[in-house]
Amino acid sequence: MGTGTGIGRVRGLGSAKHGAHHWLAQRYTAVGNLLLVLWLLFSLIALPGLDYESVVNWIHNPLVAVPLMLMIVSIFMHLRLGMQVMLEDYVHDKGLAFFSMLLLNFYAYAGAAAGVFAIAKIAFIGVVK
């Protein structure tokens, strides 16, 4: 990196050509979260109770399981993009920045997989005695 002029310092740190996509995907998934999480909250209110049987019988319905899976995907995509921006702002050390992106990606994909798996299991098996 140059030490003198402004242009010398920013060379090599320019756009990776993914910025617009990241920004748009953050907004698309925000709309997904807006609709799907509100739907979850209204549904939880409408449920007769939040006990084991009520919740599992509710998720057992495909018309519930599928939107719930979409909600999980939307939330974890959104939080992956969002936490990336936060980490880029605060983690300056190159090695730590790389490591934090690694952990974030593990977290986001593992969380989404766990959520979708749990919903699928309930959808297929239902109440376990």
Place this chain on the structure above:
Amino acid sequence: MARTNSRPLSPHLTIWKWGPAMAVSIIHRVTGNGLATAGALGLIWWLMAAATGPEAYATFVTCATSPIGYLVMAGLSWFFFQHLFSGLRHFVLDMGAGYELKTSKTWSILTFVLSTIATAAFWAAICLGKF
């Protein structure tokens, strides 16, 4: 950064005063990351417990209905509604609207008012449904 000392440096890094727009901005980040960690983990815990069976679910309910559990859920619900309204404010600002000083201030304050009302309404709905 190469700059001339005869020019003013703005915004100043150490001399500034809190305003509503700054508050929504940082709160959007705090709530987003709070939901992304505590909220998302709580959600996965709930789903995994329900998928595992009655005993695992009972453990979850014990934790969720403890005093700390209620505090966390109350906090997360306000975080969600606050992030939702400040997120909607983002959409408006993204279109290039709402930057006039008064407008910006009004909507910033409104996100806090609306999120608090929504949280109260949500809890009221849960309590009224239960009792």
